[in-house]
Amino acid sequence: MTKNAVEISSLVVVRGSLEVLHGLDLTIGGGVTGLLGPSGCGKTTLMRCLAGVQRIHSGEVRVFGEEAGSPALRDRLGYDTQAAEKNWLRTDIDGRIYLARLSAGKIAIIGADGSLRREVPVSGKQPTNLTFGGADGKTVFVTQKEGRFIEAFRVDRPGREPCLHLPGMC
Numbered sequence: 001m002t003k004n005a006v007e008i009s010s011l012v013v014v015r016g017s018l019e020v021l022h023g024l025d026l027t028i029g030g031g032v033t034g035l036l037g038p039s040g041c042g043k044t045t046l047m048r049c050l051a052g053v054q055r056i057h058s059g060e061v062r063v064f065g066e067e068a069g070s071p072a073l074r075d076r077l078g079y080d081t082q083a084a085e086k087n088w089l090r091t092d093i094d095g096r097i098y099l100a101r102l103s104a105g106k107i108a109i110i111g112a113d114g115s116l117r118r119e120v121p122v123s124g125k126q127p128t129n130l131t132f133g134g135a136d137g138k139t140v141f142v143t144q145k146e147g148r149f150i151e152a153f154r155v156d157r158p159g160r161e162p163c164l165h166l167p168g169m170c
Contacts, residue, residue: 004029004065005114006050011059013045020045024059030114051077075104076116090130090140092157095149098126098140107142107153120153132159 006028013021021042035043048054048062052069061068064076088100095112105125109117124144131141137158143150 003033005033005063006066006106007060008060009060011049011061012057013042013049013054014057015045019057021049030056030089032095032114039139088128088130090132090159092132092155092159094157096157098130098155098159100130100142109155122153123151124149135166 004027006026008024008026011021011024011026012019024046035046037043044104045054049056050063050068052061052067052073063073065103066072088102090098092098096117097108097110099108099110101119103107103126105122105127107120107122107127107130109120120140122144123143126145127142128145129143133139133141138155139152140155140159141150141152
């Protein structure tokens with residue numbers, strides 16, 4: 001069993017006549033990792049490689065020890081395109097990640113160490129947006145693409161929503 005969440009070696013991605021990623025070598029352990037950089041530097045291309053939806057010119061991309069895009073990853077990896085109307089990932093004050101499993105009808109709760117803690121089934125099959133709210137910040141509200149409704153469930157710790165912690169922001 002691999003200890004790394006992501007292992008990339010000699011990754012080259014070509015889009016049209018432009019080489020976008022140039023022999024990238026990268027290892028990411030457990031936990032939470034962010035990608036920062038200017039527009040056009042390859043962040044989205046890299047995420048598409050991890051999800052297995054980007055054509056790779058050469059190199060190798062492995063996620064949780066599996067080849068990116070392999071059927072074994074379908075229940076372990078969520079990916080959605082960039083869209084301003086989607087907020088499918090939130091964290092609580094302990095660093096746990098709440099991830100809408102698009103087309104699975106579940107919200108995955110992932111520990112700060114990267115392990116799946118539990119999955120919360122929701123009524124609709126296409127949860128799109130998550131937010132923490134309620135008087136104590138321990139209610140997770142979930143919007144559904146199909147049916148256009150909102151449902152909610154309770155958790156034991158409040159979220160890190162700016163509206164909960166910075167009065168006057170919202």
